[in-house]
Amino acid sequence: xxxxxxxxxxxxxxxxxxxxxxxxxxxxxxxxxxxxxxxxxxxxxxxxxxxxxxxxxxxxxxxxxxxxxxxxxxxxxxxxxxxxxxxxxxxxxxxxxxxxxxxxxxxxxxxxxxxxxxxxxxxxxxxxxxxxxxxxxxxxxxxxxxxxxxxxxxxxxxxxxxxxxxxxxxxxxxxxxxxxxxxxxxxxxxxxxxxxxxxxxxxxxxxxxxxxxxxxxxxxxxxxxxxxxxxxx
Ligand code: ADE
Numbered sequence: 001x002x003x004x005x006x007x008x009x010x011x012x013x014x015x016x017x018x019x020x021x022x023x024x025x026x027x028x029x030x031x032x033x034x035x036x037x038x039x040x041x042x043x044x045x046x047x048x049x050x051x052x053x054x055x056x057x058x059x060x061x062x063x064x065x066x067x068x069x070x071x072x073x074x075x076x077x078x079x080x081x082x083x084x085x086x087x088x089x090x091x092x093x094x095x096x097x098x099x100x101x102x103x104x105x106x107x108x109x110x111x112x113x114x115x116x117x118x119x120x121x122x123x124x125x126x127x128x129x130x131x132x133x134x135x136x137x138x139x140x141x142x143x144x145x146x147x148x149x150x151x152x153x154x155x156x157x158x159x160x161x162x163x164x165x166x167x168x169x170x171x172x173x174x175x176x177x178x179x180x181x182x183x184x185x186x187x188x189x190x191x192x193x194x195x196x197x198x199x200x201x202x203x204x205x206x207x208x209x210x211x212x213x214x215x216x217x218x219x220x221x222x223x224x225x226x227x228x229x230x231x232x233x
Contacts, residue, residue: 001029001030001031001103001105001106001107001108001157001160002031002033002076002077002106002107002108003030003031003032003033003107003108003109003110003153003157004033004034004035004073004076004107004108004109004110005032005033005034005035005109005110005112005149005153006035006036006037006066006069006073006109006110006111006112007034007035007036007037007112007144007145007146007149008036008037008038008048008112008114009112009114009144009146010034010035010036012146012147012150013032013034013146013149013150015150016032016034016150016153016154020157020158020163020164021153021154021157021158021163023163024157024160024162024163027162029160029162029163030157030160030163032153032157035069035073037065037066037069038065039069040064040065040066040068040069040072041064041065047062048061048062048065049061049062049114049115050062052116056116057116058115058116059115059116060115060116060117060118060119061113061114061115061117061118061119061122062119063118063119063121063122063125066111066118066119066122066125066126067122067125069111070084070109070111070122070125070126070129070130071129073109074109074129074130076107077106077107080106080107081130081131082105082106082107082108082109082129082130082131083102083105083107083108083109083130083131083132083133084108084109084111084126084127084129084130084131084132084133085102085108085109085110085111085132085133085134085135085149085152086110086111086113086118086123086126086132086133086134086135086145087110087112087113087134087135087136087137087145087148087149087152088113088117088134088135088136088145089136089139089140089141089142090134090136091133091134091135091136092133092134092135092136093135093136093137093138093139094135094136094137094138094148094151094152094155095175096155096175096176098135099152099155099156099159100159102152102156103156103157103159103160107130108156109130110145110149110152110153111126111145112144112145112146112148112149113144113145114143114144114145115144135148135152136148137151137152158170177216178227179216179217179219179220179227180216180219180220180223180224180227181216182211182212182213182215182216182219183215183219185197185200189201197211199211
């Protein structure tokens, strides 16, 4: 998979050289390219923002550098229509299902907005170059799209076949089956007066599987009842 990220703070993404995604990049499973939006400006000050029409607080990102960046990046591989993602608190909410769907793409482009956002016409223009998605990490506001993009790249990247060494570990995680994951324990079996649940030491695999399933339902009911069928919240 090829991923291009456009940001005015490219060094945010230095962390993506680490751990499993760093390895996926060095082995070629993930071709991640981070770009500075200012490289698509032409004035002395490398200006990317301007005052909003209609007034109001803050600055808005200008359309010209964004259009030039999208033109160049979408043209890199003419055989695929890229998915162009703009992280935004006003977008659809990102879920494990979104991550799974996007992990099947050949080319993702992330456009990280800052300030009060990007000129609205950029989204319409980008739709002439790829499939546009505005995606929110959740119902809170970040200072820009960088942290949201990093979270999405990690969630998507780890689903690319071969990135996580043991694919079984992906199946048993929270949200993969619509429930939260069961609790895990390791040695020692008694720690600071707290024992590991007996069933996990029993060697009875059927009993362990049943207990874990029960724990998944119990935790989901307590912490995230909205995930259970029949919840209208
Ligand atoms: N940019 C600012 N807030 C955001 C959020 N919650 N999700 C995605 N992008 C954002």
